[in-house]
């Protein structure tokens with residue numbers, strides 16, 4: 249592990265909930281000495297092939313490059329739950345990572361996921377599981393959230409042992425409950441500490 253270690257917090261967010269979660273995870277990462285958070289998003293995909301996204305997003309984090317993914321010490325992957333799965337723009341980005349798979353660049357690096365959905369049982373856990381599969385193919389080490397985080401027991405909103413989650417209720421509700429904020433932060437701290445232990 250070298251100077252400039254970072255946890256890549258990589259996400260897609262259409263309405264802002266996942267972007268908000270990313271900030272809380274980053275706060276957790278940045279509480280750990282010796283490593284920092286790098287927040288990146290993926291561009292949207294189009295239902296027509298003619299329209300391409302601008303090289304620089306109109307708002308929010310910069311778009312992620314493959315090099316930024318290759319060089320991370322750990323990965324926190326965030327997506328809204330779309331029909332119980334990760335959103336297409338994030339899957340599209342992952343589907344462009346074959347060169348990293350061929351060279352084993354992500355092997356033994358820690359990874360975790362975070363998600364948001366508008367209904368209480370709207371597929372958050374399934375969505376997190378949809379992230380686990382490709383990251384295991386990459387040889388990454390999946391990290392959930394242990395129940396020592398008491399908010400997992402008390403929450404009436406988001407939070408799962410598979411990763412942080414947010415109950416959005418409707419698309420305008422991007423602000424996180426206290427429990428959701430704490431679990432995002434705990435997840436950031438945990439993956440940062442694990443990345444330092446693994447030294448990747």
Ligand SMILES: Cc1cc2nc3c(=O)[nH]c(=O)nc-3n(C[C@H](O)[C@H](O)[C@H](O)COP(=O)(O)O)c2cc1C
Pocket residue numbers: 260261262263264265266267327328329330331332364365366367368369370371416418419422
């Ligand atoms: C195509 C699509 C599919 C969705 N599917 C679900 C779903 O199955 N269950 C659910 O509770 N919410 C679903 N939602 C709502 C989003 O998961 C929710 O609004 C999420 O908080 C959006 O995150 P964002 O604010 O970061 O874009 C869906 C939204 C869209 C646009």
